[in-house]
Every structure is written in structure tokens, then in C-alpha cells.
Amino acid sequence: MQIDLHSDGLSIQFEAEQARHYLNYYWLRDNCPESFDPQTRERVFDISELPQAPKARSAVFSTTDEPQLVIHWQHEDHISHYDLAWLQARCTAGKRPDPAAIPRKLWYGDHYQHFQRFHFHALKDAPAEQLRWAKSLLEEGVAIIDQMPDSDAGLTTLANLLGCIRPSVAGDYFEVKVHAVPVNLSYTAAALEMHTDTPAEEMAPGIQFLHCRVNTATGGESLFLDGVAAATTFREQYPEDFRLLSEKRIPFYYDHEDFDWRAYQRVIELDDHGEISGVTVSQHMADAFDLPQEELDDYYPAFVRFLKLLKDPRFLATFRLNAGECIVFDNHRIVHGRASYDPSSGDRHLRGCYIDRGELRSRYRTLLRQSESR
Numbered sequence: 001m002q003i004d005l006h007s008d009g010l011s012i013q014f015e016a017e018q019a020r021h022y023l024n025y026y027w028l029r030d031n032c033p034e035s036f037d038p039q040t041r042e043r044v045f046d047i048s049e050l051p052q053a054p055k056a057r058s059a060v061f062s063t064t065d066e067p068q069l070v071i072h073w074q075h076e077d078h079i080s081h082y083d084l085a086w087l088q089a090r091c092t093a094g095k096r097p098d099p100a101a102i103p104r105k106l107w108y109g110d111h112y113q114h115f116q117r118f119h120f121h122a123l124k125d126a127p128a129e130q131l132r133w134a135k136s137l138l139e140e141g142v143a144i145i146d147q148m149p150d151s152d153a154g155l156t157t158l159a160n161l162l163g164c165i166r167p168s169v170a171g172d173y174f175e176v177k178v179h180a181v182p183v184n185l186s187y188t189a190a191a192l193e194m195h196t197d198t199p200a201e202e203m204a205p206g207i208q209f210l211h212c213r214v215n216t217a218t219g220g221e222s223l224f225l226d227g228v229a230a231a232t233t234f235r236e237q238y239p240e241d242f243r244l245l246s247e248k249r250i251p252f253y254y255d256h257e258d259f260d261w262r263a264y265q266r267v268i269e270l271d272d273h274g275e276i277s278g279v280t281v282s283q284h285m286a287d288a289f290d291l292p293q294e295e296l297d298d299y300y301p302a303f304v305r306f307l308k309l310l311k312d313p314r315f316l317a318t319f320r321l322n323a324g325e326c327i328v329f330d331n332h333r334i335v336h337g338r339a340s341y342d343p344s345s346g347d348r349h350l351r352g353c354y355i356d357r358g359e360l361r362s363r364y365r366t367l368l369r370q371s372e373s374r
Contacts, residue, residue: 003059003069010059012069014088021091028071029054032080051075099368100361102138104333106229112317116143120154120326123161127367130161134364137207141226141330148211148326155211155351158326163359168205169198169254169261176210176350178343185284189348191340194223194310195282197331197354200254200261204280204331206357211326216346222327223337225315227279230335231268233315234306235276241302246270248299251287252280262287267306269332278332281310310335321350332357 002013002020009024026047029035035045047054057074061067067084089097107114116136123129123145136143148154155173159165165172179187186192198204235242249264265280291299309315318339321327329336331354341348 001061003061005056005059007055008053010056012087012091014084014091023087023091025054025056028056028080028082029073031082032078033082034078034080098361098365100138100364102135104141104228105139106232107140107226108229109225109314109316109318111140111226112224112319116140118143118145120145120147120149120158124157127370131364131367131371134162134360134367137328137330137360138364141228141333142224143328145326145328146324148324150213150324152351155209155326155353158211158328159209159353159355162207162363163355166205166354166356166359168354169201169259172353174352176352177348186338189217189220189341189343192338193283194225194307194335194337195284196227196278196280196335197282198254198261198285199252199265199280199282200263200285202263204263204265205354206331207328207355207360208331209326209328209353209355210321211351212321212323213349213351214323214347215321215349217341217343217348218345219339220320220341220348221318221339222321223339224317224319224327224329225310225335227281227310227333227335228276230306230309230312230315231276231279234268234309238302238305240298241305242268244299244302245306248291248295250289250291252282252285253287254285267303278330279335280332281307281335283307330357 001015004011006022009022009028011020011022013020029050030043030045030047032045035043037044052075054076055074057072059069059071061084062070062081069082069084069087071080071082073080116133118129118133123133133143133145145158148158152173156165168174176186178189182188196204197208231242234245246266246268249266251262251264254261267280268276269278269280271277289296289299
């Protein structure tokens with residue numbers, strides 16, 4: 001192993017590696033292990049308080065205990081000890097490894113029978129089952145919980161296994177049933193086109209829970225599809241249309257007497273690697289597109305082609321949600337809808353809520369770390 005000091009950083013070559021890696025002095029000093037409180041794990045060192053730019057007086061490898069890089073700093077009485085495995089991982093991967101960055105498993109219209117299912121009572125006190133549930137949501141974006149209690153508290157208990165309830169435009173919870181004065185099409189018995197929820201919010205909710213309390217009405221079948229699978233096919237078949245829907249933002253609204261929500265969204269969402277991470281679709285909440293009219297000559301045909309793809313039977317799973325079941329899904333990935341139903345034939349009531357996507361990933365990382373430490 002070899003170290004060379006430079007004016008603004010050092011270069012290092014790890015054992016069994018041919019490549020040399022450059023590390024900036026500011027970055028090294030800022031990430032000294034002693035810069036962090038051992039209990040809160042938060043940084044307590046303020047690099048802006050240094051009287052001069054950090055610079056190494058010396059840097060050596062130490063194998064006294066665990067392999068370390070030891071730096072004596074100029075202009076301050078401080079020595080930093082860095083774990084070599086930690087440094088090497090940062091040099092090779094760049095970003096902090098994320099166990100929640102699980103590759104998505106695409107699914108199609110015949111997948112309903114293979115949705116991952118979990119029992120409410122088996123989940124409550126079983127971290128291993130909760131871990132399996134969280135992983136299924138990261139991979140496939142959807143899962144069904146059965147044996148749910150017929151109570152308001154049951155949904156709260158279930159959602160809190162993954163995170164905190166996240167209020168939306170409807171409040172902490174919402175009741176999908178016929179309302180006397182509906183402010184949303186879901187509060188009627190009419191068919192609901194394929195959509196994602198509340199795109200008029202600047203940050204639309206992440207993970208949605210729909211607990212079926214009763215479903216004795218005729219009709220009302222649930223319609224679900226994997227938006228990432230559909231968008232992947234769309235990218236392959238219509239690359240220029242895909243570019244438009246993933247780059248241009250369009251307006252959405254949710255406007256009534258007591259509120260006026262507005263936001264701009266991209267129909268197809270991409271992550272930092274250019275991979276499809278989700279979709280935002282809602283014709284009933286789409287505002288008048290305000291792109292330049294000349295751009296709409298290309299945008300509208302692309303938008304319509306994508307909407308037609310979302311009706312293709314090869315993507316669409318149609319099924320009946322039964323009382324005692326709760327379907328949990330990624331609102332930025334899973335596009336859902338509903339067939340119309342006859343409210344005079346029986347009752348249909350789904351109780352819903354949301355948590356953030358970040359809550360799901362946090363819970364998965366924590367459960368995984370706990371399982372590995374046992």
C-alpha cells in the first residue's frame with residue numbers, strides 16, 4: 001500500500017489493487033470518525049470553524065488493531081483514524097452502499113395470483129415477516145395483507161409496522177365509499193380510470209394502504225398494473241415519446257371550495273441512474289396542459305399512446321378485493337383503477353392511508369441490519 005501527499009488531498013493505493021484513488025483533505029477531515037457523536041451518529045464537527053484549509057502533515061497505514069489510515073493534520077492538534085475497509089468501499093463505490101436499492105421485479109397482467117400475501121396477525125410481532133413484506137414492496141411494489149381486523153385501529157397498526165401515517169389532501173385517512181357530497185370521483189360508484197393518487201400534491205404520497213372493510217356490491221373490481229413494466233415497454237417501442245413524458249412536466253390540480261392544490265409532475269419518473277422509478281398518471285386531476293401549443297403537437301400523441309398502453313390486457317390485473325384484505329402498494333409505481341359498481345346491490349367501503357417511500361426504505365434497512373446482527 002502506498003500514500004502520496006498533495007496540496008489539496010492524498011492519493012492512496014490499496015493492497016491487491018492496481019488503481020490509485022484520490023481523496024480530498026476537506027472530505028477526509030469532515031469524515032473523521034471523531035467528527036460524529038457516538039450516540040446520535042450525527043456530525044458534531046463544524047469544518048467551517050477551521051482557521052485554515054485542512055492539510056495532512058503525515059499519513060501512514062497502521063495495522064496495530066484493525067487496518068487503518070492515520071493522518072496527522074497541520075494547523076491543528078488532531079489525529080484521524082480511518083477504517084481502511086470503509087475508505088476502500090467509498091473509493092470504489094462512490095456512494096454509500098444502500099441495501100434498500102433492490103432491483104425492481106417487473107410484473108404483468110397474470111401476476112395477481114402471485115402477489116405476495118401476508119397475514120396481519122403473523123406480521124405484528126415478527127420482524128422476519130416484516131422484512132419479507134418490506135422487500136416485496138421494494139421489489140414488486142405491491143402486496144396483500146389478509147386477516148385484517150374489522151376496525152379503524154387495524155389499518156393504523158398495520159401501517160405503523162412500516163412507518164408513520166403521512167397526511168394527504170384528504171387528511172390522515174380517507175374513506176373510499178359513496179359520499180353524499182363527493183369531492184373526488186373515488187367517493188362515487190363510477191368507474192375510476194387508471195391513475196396514481198394525488199398528483200396535485202407537490203410530493204405525492206409514497207406507499208398506499210387500502211383496507212377493504214366490506215365489499216358486497218355488484219361490480220367494483222380492482223384494476224392494478226405495474227407502471228414501471230408498462231413504461232419499460234413504452235421506452236422500447238416509442239423512445240421519442242418516452243423522452244417527452246420523462247422530461248416535460250405537466251400540471252395537475254385538486255380544487256374545491258375549501259382547498260386549491262396544484263403541482264407539476266413528469267408522467268414517467270427516472271432515478272439518478274436513468275432507470276424508470278415510477279409514473280404519475282391521473283386524467284381526472286390533470287389540469288389544462290400549458291406547454292407551448294407547438295410542443296403539444298408531439299406531447300399529446302405521446303401521452304395518449306401511453307394511456308392506451310395502460311389499458312392493454314397484458315399489463316392489467318383485474319380482481320376483487322375482499323373484506324378483511326388490505327392491498328399495500330407503491331403509489332409512484334403501481335397504477336390502479338376501479339370498475340363501476342351498483343351501490344344499491346350492497347356496500348363497498350375501503351379505508352385508506354399513506355406512508356412515505358422513505359419510511360419503507362428506512363424500515364427495510366433497519367430490519368435487515370437487525371436480522372444480520374442476531
